Amino acid sequence: MTTTHLPDVRSTQATRPVVVSVRRPRLQRLLVHLVVVCITAIWLVPLLGLLVSSFRPAPAVLSTGWWHSFALPGDYTLDNYRQVLDHDGMMLSLFNSLAIVVPATLLTVAVSSAAAYALACMRFRFRSGLLLTIVALLIVPVQITMVPLLRVFNHLGLTGSFLGLWIVHLGYGVSFAVYLLHNFFAAVPRELFEAAEMDGATKSQIFFSIVLPICRPALASLAIFEFVWTWNDLLTALIFLGGFRDVAPMTVAVSGLVASRGNGWEVLTSAAMLSMIVPMVVFIAMQKHFIRGMLAGASKG
Amino acid sequence: MIADRIQLLVLASVAIAVATVGYLRLGDRALNRLPQAWARRLVPWLFVGPALVAVGLVLVFPAISTVVLSLLNSNGTAFVGLDNYTSTLSNPVTQIALRNTALWVVLLPSLSVLVGLTIAVLVDRVAYGALVKAALFLPIAISAVAAGVIWTFMYDYQPPTANQTGTLNAIITTVPGTDPIAWIINEATNNYALIGATLWTQAGFAMIIFAAALRAIPEELQEAARLDGASEWKVFRHVTLPFLVPTVVVVMTTMTVIALKAFDIVYVMTNGRYGTDVLSTVMYRDLFTAKDNGVAGAVATILMVLVVPIMVFNLHQFRRESQKA
């Protein structure tokens, strides 16, 4: 039934020709390189500045530009990193972050993919209105949601708990997630699941065995965004975990390294480098889902 | 403690997966026992239900209470009608913020689509594609506070007589006779400087969505066009781009909302000083400095109303898509 389609999808995938256009003129290729290199350089220079600064002693960071360090190599230090890593509870806060972010991301992907599937592929009353409302809620500013939510959470005993934070992040993430996935789900050729429906497959069977596998690139990109946004969240964690050091994520622990007047911010350079490692690993892990153009082959059928 | 966290993480993840499959499978099966007309009507709600509960609690309920607060006085004890709206809209600070927000809305979405699309399309044609993708991705993995630190390095200003410590000024002063620019202080540059820093953090987002969307385009169509002798530009313009239109709408809409809500970079770098206020910074100050829930609610409501035209545009887009389908 439904499963019979999937091998087709994969096999067309495997035989897809590698695109090598030999006819592209040299000037055009040069232009492509020029554009790509320029944009990459613009994006890399600030990162390079951060990387170099994270290895410079604080006094040097405060008095000279990061590129000056190339003139006096050897004037590098791991102090900034040590300051972050040796901080009491930094390791625990890393795992707190993971314990907040991973379930929150999974929850958001699960809840929003189900909703997006219904909104993209089923016909029912209020469908457009519902979709539009969910998307429009993207605009709700985080700051105004906190007091009403905190009151509800106090009532339910959710403040200071991971569960509370998962729910908050789910709420903040769902709107965008549904919007993004709807776009991709709507592009899935109808024939694919109409045939399965003829064979008596239920909606949930189609969802799990056709829609989700086909839309893996979209799910992967969504997972990356949700992961990164939740990973970098500071305000929500400060408010909803309030004062409970044991559950503070890394963003809270790192912001605690900067002094009250904002001096000592040099340590943020190394903290930023360290906090990029996990999202980068996730990005690389998700990369392979981008490369498989499952849908590209599928639409042929 | 760390072991506890790992255990929690694993258990929660498994629970979420099991609950999702169980809820949809069993719910679906149960509803299918009902008469078919009922089942057809109810199954969609089974799928959208959890999402509706989540946004209802976290977004709709607070949004409604904000609208209500916007009609009350500063501590919510008396009804004042539209006074909060007239007072904030007649305030020059709000007017500057509206002007700046308009600038953000024009520049940020268009530039991020331009950069994101360009890189997504071209990245497969260069050998160093992985590096390019990483360069655009890493900034979205950086927190707003860290991005503020980085762009402070970039925009730093020293007097013309001294060594420049800011990257941008160091570059421009290599041209003889050029004076450094105080990017953040100078009112001719500061809004663009803040938008530029935000673009840096957001363009990778556009790139990833476009990259995912490009995978969904039948390669055969592009190949066929190429075999017909169409130039690369024509292939892009007439084959690739039409497929991408819905995705462009998604990215444009999301970026417009991000531009409307722009807060972090502005707050960290200028806090709205030197004419860089945007609606969110005005709202933040009304909320936490002036502690006036009424005016803050009014600014938030104005912000929320601004999304309506974008949604109308999206409605047209949805309609067009469902007609095609």
Next chain:
Amino acid sequence: MKVRSGALALVSACLVVTACSSSDSLKREKPTAPASVVDAAEAAALQAAGGKKVGGKVTMLGVLGGPELDAFKTVLAPFEKATGVDVQYEGTRDFAAVLQTQVDGGNPPDVVSTPAIGEMSGFAEKGELVDLRKVVGSDLLDANFSKSLLDTASVNGQVFGIFDTVDLGGLIWYDPQTYKGPTAPKSWAQLQAWAKQTARSGTTPWCVGLESGAASGWPAADWIDEILLHEAGPAFHKRWQEGKEPWTSPEVKKAFETYGGMVSDGMVYGGTTTALSTNFAKAANPMFASSPGCYLLQQATFMGGIITDGFPNLQPAKDLDFFPAPDFNPDYPAIRSVSGEIVGMINQTPQSVALVKYLATREAGTLIASTGRWLSPNKNVDQAIYRDPFLKKASGVLARAKGTYSLGNSLMPQTEVDAFWQAGLDYTKNPGDLDAILAKVEATR
């Protein structure tokens, strides 16, 4: 675990590279309090808790972070050890937003500590803060704190906060190696005469940095505030702070103009654009360049630590020193300004009461002084405890003062404070608009 071992690998790799270790030796060693002081603090803590190990925890919201927080935790440690109470301190620079949200959301911290006394008095007026006279006891408060410090954090006869740390404001920092001007000027006019002469010879005398992220402008506001105190006198200063004298009054205008005489092109390093763009923590950098770009920097006691963090080789007194602000008006000689953090109580629990009582003791005050970061607000602290040369000198200045007063901007509502910061920046940028700038601040009242 994996990350930790990775870090260890990095660190051990670093040990091979000699360059890495060089900066270690430059770090200022952490001052530790003498054992007897710690023991006394533990005894005082136990007494504050009623003589028994009460256990449990206190949540505390504050603004401290980094080394400051580490220092403050050394003050909390004897309390935690003696009473078994776990003090969960959370420091954030978004203090106002976090506190406001948690209070409105019904989930406030037990105890708060902040330099924004005006904010706290707002909460106190709404009845959100516990009257410390009732829970800590007037005996302890009156025995250990001066009347002016208690009055500063009082509203309607209730004490809503006690100072835990104090900074002395209005200091002029300089490098004794290069600065050849008066180090004990009789008057501001005398100091400015030297500054103007220096400016004429082509070097800018003043180092100024007004940038401070979201709080930019506070260094200007603090100094203008200080000038007003000295020029117009404490009585006027108080009336102005309380809103009884308008921002547009000639005295306030004159204070801005006095400040303007210091921050103007030619007088300030790099001109006003540089002053506006420079982070306050980096303001002293040009003072230590091979040929100094400026010689004088106005800032409170905490600046000593910030400068020596940036230039770890500087020897206090030899390479960096300060003198207190000279008199601006012969009618008001030797008056000083102080600022600092106050501790307030939101939730009255046995633990929070014990903590605040403990912080009010002479023993805790002594520990504050021995951190080498702050002056102690406690009037019974033995001045000999100060080992940090700058704090030692500052405590001497305070002891000789004819009067100490709080800066107005630490007591005003935050909207007005924000407008004041903004006014400091606007005036620096466009001194011609002073009347309009002051009218704008007045409008926030």
